[in-house]
Amino acid sequence: LNSQEKIALTGIKPSGKPHIGNYLGMIQPALALADSYRAYYFIADYHALTTYKDRAILQRHIYEVAATWLALGLDPKQVVFFRQSDIPEVFELAWVLACWAPKGLLNRAHAYKAAVQANLESDRELDDGIHAGLYNYPLLMAADILLFGTHVVPVGQDQKQHIEIARDIASAFNHRHGKILSVPEALIGDETNVVPGIDGRKMSKTYQNTIPVFDEPAAIRKQVMRIVTDAKSPREPKDPDRCNVFAIYRHFADQTAVERRLRDYRNGGLAYSDIKQELAQILEDRFAPQRSIYESLLADRTAIDLVLAQGAVQARSLAKPLMAKVRRAIGIDK
Numbered sequence: 243l244n245s246q247e248k249i250a251l252t253g254i255k256p257s258g259k260p261h262i263g264n265y266l267g268m269i270q271p272a273l274a275l276a277d278s279y280r281a282y283y284f285i286a287d288y289h290a291l292t293t294y295k296d297r298a299i300l301q302r303h304i305y306e307v308a309a310t311w312l313a314l315g316l317d318p319k320q321v322v323f324f325r326q327s328d329i330p331e332v333f334e335l336a337w338v339l340a341c342w343a344p345k346g347l348l349n350r351a352h353a354y355k356a357a358v359q360a361n362l363e364s365d366r367e368l369d370d371g372i373h374a375g376l377y378n379y380p381l382l383m384a385a386d387i388l389l390f391g392t393h394v395v396p397v398g399q400d401q402k403q404h405i406e407i408a409r410d411i412a413s414a415f416n417h418r419h420g421k422i423l424s425v426p427e428a429l430i431g432d433e434t435n436v437v438p439g440i441d442g443r444k445m446s447k448t449y450q451n452t453i454p455v456f457d458e459p460a461a462i463r464k465q466v467m468r469i470v471t472d473a474k475s476p477r478e479p480k481d482p483d484r485c486n487v488f489a490i491y492r493h494f495a496d497q498t499a500v501e502r503r504l505r506d507y508r509n510g511g512l513a514y515s516d517i518k519q520e521l522a523q524i525l526e527d528r529f530a531p532q533r534s535i536y537e538s539l540l541a542d543r544t545a546i547d548l549v550l551a552q553g554a555v556q557a558r559s560l561a562k563p564l565m566a567k568v569r570r571a572i573g574i575d576k
């Protein structure tokens with residue numbers, strides 16, 4: 243197969259406002275990948291149920307994430323964009339895979355282990371407060387991936403183990419039944435695209451150090467102005483490689499501006515407040531058109547519903563024949 247025929251699939255957990263770290267680390271690379279693969283990108287809404295128990299919050303997150311990807315350039319003619327919950331075969335396959343997955347494989351999953359660890363450290367029982375949804379999360383994810391004959395899965399480093407679990411289960415199944423499931427490869431994002439948050443740690447919702455892509459310009463500017471720097475005066479030479487402002491700036495400014503600013507850093511003569519103002523302006527200009535698309539998509543959700551409904555039809559046309567093969571292989575069907 244050349245890559246044009248290979249399938250790239252990834253799941254997007256609906257979890258609130260995207261920030262520029264998500265954009266650079268995940269959204270932009272996934273959209274670029276769609277030029278060279280058959281891309282299937284879906285909203286992992288049932289995975290989000292492990293986290294969100296409030297119906298209004300889950301609904302809002304689902305539409306926000308759909309609007310985000312569409313506004314940032316996902317072209318539904320190029321990418322099959324759908325909701326996991328629209329594909330019943332996912333849940334059917336998840337059960338089949340459960341019967342092929344050693345329980346120990348799930349015991350070793352990072353998220354489950356971390357929850358157990360937290361319990362043990364607080365003198366609670368091992369599985370206290372842990373529901374089977376969290377425990378089975380990797381199984382549902384394996385079903386997402388294997389149902390579509392996926393070749394590559396673009397994900398962050400934190401998802402690597404999940405892909406390995408899917409590979410293990412697929413291999414065990416194939417070993418018994420012949421090559422029915424394709425064994426996927428993880429395509430791990432380039433760490434050079436990781437940007438620091440405003441406090442210098444990795445940009446992450448958990449740290450509350452993000453610059454959201456679609457916030458009002460004034461709110462974005464406020465965040466940019468708060469980016470932590472050292473206390474050097476404008477005159478002093480500075481190290482751009484150790485500056486949180488520059489680490490973000492270099493991804494968004496054009497090449498000549500980046501080179502000019504690099505000289506300012508090294509030779510002295512750069513005020514942090516200046517480059518911050520410039521960065522805020524660049525972000526505002528860059529995302530203003532997308533922000534208005536984002537807002538209109540959310541104001542009238544029918545356009546989103548239509549895209550996702552069409553995506554579901556396309557995705558199911560791939561899923562159904564594979565599920566039929568699996569049913570025959572295991573002896574459910576004649």
Ligand code: TRP
Pocket residue numbers: 251252253254255286289382383386387395397401404
């Ligand atoms: N677990 C992924 C995350 O938290 C989301 C996800 C669900 C996913 N199903 C997937 C990613 C299938 C890749 C493939 O980001």
